[in-house]
Amino acid sequence: MSKAEQREQMANGAGFIAALDQSGGSTPKALALYGVDAAQYGSEEEMFAEIQNMRARIILSDDFDKNKVIGAILFERTLGEQINGKSVADFIWSEKGVVPFLKIDKGLEDEANGVQMMKPIPGLADTLAKADGVFGTKERSVIHEANAEGIAAVVAQQFDVAREVIAAGMVPIVEPEVNIHSATKSEAEAILKAEILKNLDTLEDGQDVMLKLTIPSEANLYDALADHARVVRVVALSGGYSTEDACAKLAENGKMIASFSRALTEGLSKQQSDDEFNAALGSNIDKIYRASI
Template identity: 85%
Template sequence: MLYAVEKRGIISNGKVIMSKTQQREQMSNGAGFIAALDQSGGSTPKALALYGVDASEYGSDAEMFGEIQKMRARIILADGFTNDKVIGAILFERTLGEEINGRKVADFLWNVKGIVPFLKIDKGLEDEADGVQVMKPIPGLADTLAKAEGVFGTKERSVIHEANAKGIANVVAQQFDVAREVVAAGLVPIVEPEVNINSTTKAEAEAILKSEILQNLDQLDDGQDVMLKLTIPSQANLYDDLADHPRVLRVVALSGGYSTEQACDLLAQNSKMIASFSRALTEGLSKKQSDAEFNTALGSNIDKISRASA
């Protein structure tokens, strides 16, 4: 394992300062995948239930978030959660204020584990219209970005349910509007227009989506670089042109509800995508497992996802 305090940081007045250049290189060319640990208020109850924590075990939002933070910390501290396989991690905004071993989570990820931190900034989805769900407004985004200490970039999610050209164009336009604001704040946005894996027009939607993304990428100026987080396409290597675009640092894949095995098998068919999995990463983990059992189960998932991303 590489330790950022010794090999990745710059020390100023006794404090380790992140090297954006080193983080950018890791995200552009590093071997491995991004762990999505950004369960929010809406997704946390389901994630906890899968982890073996019943809703009766917490009586408030604070207690619920406390339980999910324990799960996140256990994952991050696990033996197999190392930067030779996990190159980045996406966090929920509330997580930035939490600590692991006395250090803020983002600081711990980079300066101890050598893993690049990202921040989920979207506030959920609007109701479906024109076959898509655009993001809800993000109030106070400029302030959030200014205070996002320790993170390299952001992640923001929309969902596409059908091959509706108008709806997909709206999703992509909104994503790139937010991306420009993120770039202006000195961060790298992960643009995430997810295509529902159960859509009856998934392949058609992905073809429209690719075209819209390319048009918006071509409108970016030099230095306005983004990452893309996309559903694994029905046509293998469909997104190679996106990965090769000069404004794209990396194209990463979401698991979208596939099992770990399915997601890895499909991802392995796409040579220019790496994983950014959430549910597939935590599949089979339980609060009731011993540390040895937990580390074995998580390590197995990490190995599978890392191989599929190679």
């Protein structure tokens, strides 16, 4: 595996990042949308087996490859799973040309100051050391309102974690999501942009990050972030928008590419034949790809 090759793909590749990192909290909802209700699994083990089967089905689909999907974010538990006898991270890179990332956050604290900080991440150094073949990480916080103090705290925490990831030789995806339903969304985004720029300026040569941000209310608001020397790429989260809406809004932002989760799996179900499943997934991948380029 060439880190330089992966970095080049992340910086300049045409396409988007698939978010396949549904975790404990978001798995039941993702499975329900996929046509698997809670009565169909009796334990956490069975629940994770169902979501792994869904992810493997997506990854094995012909449309899931580097021609449109340049990276994929995986859940920590997925690193221990295999597809066709290879670890998932190894499989997506060696067989599909898709760069693997790892979701490392452990969920969110309760809301305070209009934001939700990340919970502590115990054993992070260990996790990073064991993340074989993984190019980077992803860590998420949420901003609910335009509270300057809260937003500054979220961004500072994100960059603290980012430095630890960079020290382990990986590229962090910093994700301070702005809630799409926030009454002060555009004001929050203006504060967020300023805070991110301030923190980017504290990084040294070689300390590079990616940013994963909610599609802004003002098109191209984040161009200055995309142009910053320390930023490899700015990617967008779908944030609860439908695939249609997310793609339309993203297409207005020339320097952002998609990193969608729910929008990627919209309309997929366990009950579909392989042909139906692959056609639905292929259509989603194509829409998100076109919005990204």
